[in-house]
Amino acid sequence: MVVIFVPGLAVAYLLSRKDFPGKHVVSALVTLPLVLPPTAVGYLLLTVFAERGLLGPETLGFDFSILLTWKAVVVACSVMAFPIFVRTAKLAFGEVDPRLEDMGKTLGMSAWRVFFSVSLPLASRGLVAAALLGFARSMGEFGATVIIAGNIPGKTQTLASAIFTAQQRGDDASATALLWVALLVGFAIVYTTEWLSMRQSREGGRRK
Amino acid sequence: MSEAPVLFDIDLNVPLQEFDLELEYSGSPKSLGVFGVSGSGKTTFLECLAGLKKFDDGRIVFDGEVWLESAKGKRTKPMYRNIGYVPQDYLLFPKRDVRSNLESGKKRLLENGLEFEEVFGNAIETLELQSLLDRRVELLSGGERQRVALGRALCSGPSLLLLDEPLASLDSGLRRKILSYLVKVRDVFEIPMVVVSHNPIELQALCDEILVISEGKLITAGPPNRVFTDAGVFELAKEGGFENVFNGRVLEHSGKTDIVCLESDKEETCIRLPVTGIGIGDKALFSIASDDLMLSLQEPVGLSARNCLRGWIVSISDSGSRILSRLSIGEGGPEMIVELTQDAVDDLKLAVGSEVYAIFKTNSVRILV
Numbered sequence: 065m066v067v068i069f070v071p072g073l074a075v076a077y078l079l080s081r082k083d084f085p086g087k088h089v090v091s092a093l094v095t096l097p098l099v100l101p102p103t104a105v106g107y108l109l110l111t112v113f114a115e116r117g118l119l120g121p122e123t124l125g126f127d128f129s130i131l132l133t134w135k136a137v138v139v140a141c142s143v144m145a146f147p148i149f150v151r152t153a154k155l156a157f158g159e160v161d162p163r164l165e166d167m168g169k170t171l172g173m174s175a176w177r178v179f180f181s182v183s184l185p186l187a188s189r190g191l192v193a194a195a196l197l198g199f200a201r202s203m204g205e206f207g208a209t210v211i212i213a214g215n216i217p218g219k220t221q222t223l224a225s226a227i228f229t230a231q232q233r234g235d236d237a238s239a240t241a242l243l244w245v246a247l248l249v250g251f252a253i254v255y256t257t258e259w260l261s262m263r264q265s266r267e268g269g270r271r272k
Numbered sequence: 273m274s275e276a277p278v279l280f281d282i283d284l285n286v287p288l289q290e291f292d293l294e295l296e297y298s299g300s301p302k303s304l305g306v307f308g309v310s311g312s313g314k315t316t317f318l319e320c321l322a323g324l325k326k327f328d329d330g331r332i333v334f335d336g337e338v339w340l341e342s343a344k345g346k347r348t349k350p351m352y353r354n355i356g357y358v359p360q361d362y363l364l365f366p367k368r369d370v371r372s373n374l375e376s377g378k379k380r381l382l383e384n385g386l387e388f389e390e391v392f393g394n395a396i397e398t399l400e401l402q403s404l405l406d407r408r409v410e411l412l413s414g415g416e417r418q419r420v421a422l423g424r425a426l427c428s429g430p431s432l433l434l435l436d437e438p439l440a441s442l443d444s445g446l447r448r449k450i451l452s453y454l455v456k457v458r459d460v461f462e463i464p465m466v467v468v469s470h471n472p473i474e475l476q477a478l479c480d481e482i483l484v485i486s487e488g489k490l491i492t493a494g495p496p497n498r499v500f501t502d503a504g505v506f507e508l509a510k511e512g513g514f515e516n517v518f519n520g521r522v523l524e525h526s527g528k529t530d531i532v533c534l535e536s537d538k539e540e541t542c543i544r545l546p547v548t549g550i551g552i553g554d555k556a557l558f559s560i561a562s563d564d565l566m567l568s569l570q571e572p573v574g575l576s577a578r579n580c581l582r583g584w585i586v587s588i589s590d591s592g593s594r595i596l597s598r599l600s601i602g603e604g605g606p607e608m609i610v611e612l613t614q615d616a617v618d619d620l621k622l623a624v625g626s627e628v629y630a631i632f633k634t635n636s637v638r639i640l641v
Contacts, residue, residue, distance in 0.1 A: 172380025
C-alpha cells in the first residue's frame, strides 16, 4: 500500500480532474490488472523482470533481485491493488467540488497548495477507503504472486497462498483458521470503506 | 503628461450556451455594479474577472495590470490576480472552522506586505465574526456564511473584491443586515469592488457606476440614478419599480420619528424617517419608491404627510409604461425620481423647470442601513 499510495493518488487526481490526450487509454491501462487473469499479470511481470526483460538485470545493468523474494510479493500485490485503489480514489476526488479548488486559487493558493489544503483533506475519507480496499485486494492476491514470488513458507507465502497450501496438504484446521482471519479482516475492511464512502459523499462539499 | 490608468479596461467575448457575452467597458469607479436579470451573463463576467473561465477572449486590464490579452496568448492565473471572490454560494471550505477559513488566504496577504493581525482584526470587527471563530462552517446560518466568505476574501489582501449576488439567497430581514456590512466593508477597507446583482436597490446603495447586461450584451452604463431610470432598464427592473436611494446622517431622534439630513448637499435638506435605530450623527441609508411620491405645485397645508421637499423638474421621460420625472431638490441638491401619469403631467402642466413640491409620508421611507 505504501508503495502505490503516492503514484496512485497522482493518477487518480489526474484522471478525475484533468483532460489530456490519451486519458481513456491511461484509464484503461490502469484498470487492466483488475480484469486480466491474475496469472496473466504474474506471467507478464515475470517476463518484465526476467534476465532479459524490460526491467531485468541485463537491460538495466543492475539486479533488483526481485523474483522469488518478498519484493516480488510487494510488486505483485501493488500491481494488483493499483486499479482498485485508483478507481476508488478517483471517486473520492470526484466528490470534491472543483469550485472549492477554484476558490482556493482565487485566494492566491498555488496548485500544490490547493491540492494539499483543499482537495486532499476533503477527499481524505474516500482515500482511506481506497487504501483499505487496495490492502484487502493485495491480501487476497494469489495468482500473480505465486508466479513471480512463489509460495515459500516464511518468505513469500501470503495469506492466500497459505490457505492454498493448507488445503492441498489436507490440513483442514490451519485452512479453517486462516479462513477466519481472511473473513474477519475482509469484512472489517469492506464495512469500514462502506461507512467511509457514505460519510465522504455527505461531506465532500459537492452540491447535490 | 502621464495619466493614471483607468481601473477597469475590459473588452470581453465569451461564448456561452445561448448567447455570447460581449462586453466593452472602461472606467474607474470605486464600486462597479453589474445589473441584469438572471441568466444574462453577470456571473460569467465575474468569473472572467476572477480568471476562472477557460474560454474567454479579449482583454482585461485592471489597474494597469493585464490579466487577459488573448491576442498575445496572455492569461493571468487566478492565484496571481489578487482578487477576493465571494461567490453566491460562498464556497466556504467544509470540515473546517471559521478561523481556518479566514486564514486560508493569509499567505498572499503577507506576500502583499500587509500585516495579517491588523487586517484580520479589522475584518472580524467590521463583520462581527468574533463569536463565530471556532465554529465549524457547516453549523453557520446563511447570513453568517456570507460574512465569513466576505471576511475570508478580505483576509487574503485583495486589490479587487468580486461579489456575486451578495444578498440574493438571504431573506429580507437578513438582507438589510448584510447590506449594512457590505457598506461598512466598502467604507472601511476602501478596496475597489464589482458587485453583481439583479436588485437595483442593492446596487444603488453600494455602487457609483452600473453596467446593465441583457443576454450577454451591455445595454447601458452610468451612475445608478441615471441607469435605473433609463427606459429600457426600468422595464427590466420593473417588478421593483424605481427606488430613490439616499445617504444621510441622523440629526435628531424626535419621538416616534428620526430626522435625517441628506449628505453631499449644499442646501440642508432634512427628511423625517420612521425610527431608524441609528445613533445621532451616524450614517443612514434609505430609499423612497418613485411611486410613493406625489407632486404639488403649491406648498401644501394641513397634510398628514410629514415630508415636503421643494425642487425643480430637470427632465421628464417616458419609460414606455410610466412617466418618470427627475427633480432636483433645492439648489444643486440631490436628485429624485417621481413616477407620474400622463394625465397628471398634462393637468399640472409640468415641464422642465417647473417648481414643485415632492410629498411623501414618513412611513414610505424604507431604511436600508
